Amino acid sequence: MHVPFLTASLPKIVDAEMFVFGNLGEWIKDHWKEWLGPLRLEDLHEADLFIVAHAPSDKPDILDAEHYDLMSKAGMLFSGLLLTDVKLGARPTHVKGSWSAPQN
Structure with a gap:
């Protein structure tokens, strides 16, 4: 996907829960x-x-409403980009999951 306003300097922080980067x-x-x-x-x-899209979670091992809200938020940004003059390069793909800090 070629997004002219993003190519200057990535990563870009969209808000506290979302950022984009180029590779x-x-x-x-x-x-x-x-x-x-x-x-x-x-x-x-x-x-x-x-x-x-990312946020702290009380239950990171469970794909619950928190995860789906974040996926929806990322999906809305992607849909918004498609409404502009972007060129799709690679096939869009969706990856979801959690990361937990190692317990000491």
Whole structure:
């Protein structure tokens, strides 16, 4: 996806719960690489726009209403971008999940 107003400097913070960036680079951690698998990871490496919605959760291991609200928020931003003059490069893909800080 080519988004002219985003290409100048990424990542861009949309708000406290959402940011966008242009490629995986250092953003993808080893546990995600393992979880996604090589085929899905290849699709993600071809993408040039990532929308990330995030928030603290009381139950990060459960995909509940908090997760779906965040997915909806990211989806609305993506839909809004499609209403502008953007060019889709890679096939849109959706990844959802949680991350928990290691317990000491």
